[in-house]
Each structure stands twice: as C-alpha cells, then as structure tokens.
Amino acid sequence: MKGRIDEEGFLEIQRGERIESQMCPFNTDIIVTAYALGSPDDLKPGGASCGDWCPLFGEPGKKRAPGDIIFIDICQGRTLAFEKLEDRRK
C-alpha cells in the first residue's frame, strides 16, 4: 500500500490511480452532514479525517518486517502497512 500523511497530519492512501483522504468511520455524523450539504471537501478541518489528531492513530513505526514496510497502528487493533509512506509533517 502507498500513502502519505499530509502537512496537517491527515492520512491519505492510494486507491487505484487516486490518492484518497481517509475518513474516520467513527465520525459518521460529521461525514453524513458534509455530504448531505454537498461540501465533503470541508471535512478535514472538522476532524472527520483519519489522522494524527486522533489518540488512536500511531506514529509511523520503524520497519519491523523484512523489506521496507512501514507500519502505523490505528484503532481497533489494526495496523496499516505501507511499502511507501510520505510524511509531509514538519
């Protein structure tokens, strides 16, 4: 999987040819409201995107496996594995 953490700390993952912002499925009220209002681009400032604002979003881990895989632990015991991860945070 390929992805990046943008300048504001929000997670984006490559899905097919596109880089998609990853929404938090536990912030459904904000997401549903934004789409209903036709303004999903306004989601990021509301904290509905998955990212480092969330205490359950781990820091990119050291490579813990053969190869150059980078891991991020997230909620519900899941771990995201990236073959390429760009971290644009300062």
Ligand code: SF4
């Ligand atoms: S890590 Fe946090 S922001 Fe990301 S999906 Fe899980 S609960 Fe939502």
